[in-house]
Amino acid sequence: MKELYEWPPTRSQRAKWILEELEIDYTSHLINMPDGEQHSDVYQAIHPLGVVxxxxxxxxxIFESVAIVMQLIDEHPEKKLAPAIGTSERAYYYQWCVFACAELDPPIMMYFDNTMRPPEQKGAHDADLAERGRLDFRDRANILSNVLQHRDYMLGSQFSGADVLIGHSCFMASYIGLIGDYPVLETYYKRLQQRPAHQRAYNS
Ligand SMILES: N[C@@H](CCC(=O)N[C@@H](CS)C(=O)NCC(=O)O)C(=O)O
Structure with missing residues (x-):
């Protein structure tokens, strides 16, 4: 049995979404972040950084949303959510999976931390850092928009794990009010939102 440690709406939704896409049975443990449960000894034995x-x-x-998504997909090759190992399609799959956590998460979180996050959690908002997050996100959103202009999914016509990871970044960009500047990205995100597994992961 798989056990997911989560607290919506956070990056734990990436893991939940892929569990739903793959139709895997799992138990959910809600880690109550406002109450600080992520800092408990019990949870830190699961995740030493105390994050979900x-x-x-x-x-x-294991921890790290991207690693969880990629591992679960590899355990279920019959679902075909990743191209075959060693192919050029797999190279692009790796690229976009890593792009989500390495290039999209940091500016999104920088903007969120300095505009919407309650200051008592991580300190006072800094307008310069918020603007830096917005501009860094803009550069990356433009790259994604160019890719998605002529295709439905990150790898082409086939939905893959890369869409779960980039799609969650789109959710975050929507949550913080930045996606509206990028119509191609917004259309892509709307396409992803129509998936029943996405709805189960984000609306439950
Ligand atoms: N790189 C990690 C980041 C995990 C992370 O930072 N999660 C946040 C929520 S999105 C968290 O749990 N923060 C704990 C806190 O704010 O105390 C991943 O992708 O899993």
């Missing part, structure tokens, strides 16, 4: 998500299985316990 984490995934516990009969064989391993």
């Amino acid at each position: 998500p984490a995934l516990k299985t009969d064989d391993y316990t």
Whole structure:
């Protein structure tokens, strides 16, 4: 049995979404972040940084939303959510999966931390840092818009794990009010939102 440690709406939704896409049975443990449960000894034995998500299985316990998504997809090759290893399609799949956490998460979080996050959590808002987050996100959103202008999904006509990861970044960009400047990205995100697994992961 898989056990997901989550607190919506956060990056734990990436893990939840892929569990739903793959139709895997799992148990959900809500880690109550406003109450500080992520800092408890019990949870830090699962995730030493005290952040979500984490995934516990009969064989391993791992953290990092991107790693969780990629591992679960590899465990279910019959669902075809990743191209075959060693192909050029797989190279692009790796690129976009890593792009989500390495290039999209930081500016999104910088903007969020300095505009919407309650100051008692991470300090006073800094308008310069908020603007830097917005501009860094703009550069990356333009790259994605160019790619998605002529295709439905990050890898072409086929939905893949890269869309779960980039799609969650679109959710965050929408949550913080930045996606409206990028119509191609907004249309792509609306397409992803129509997926039943997305709805189960984000609306439950
Ligand atoms: N790189 C990690 C980031 C995880 C992360 O920072 N999660 C945030 C929510 S999006 C969290 O749990 N923060 C804990 C807190 O704010 O105390 C991943 O992608 O899993």
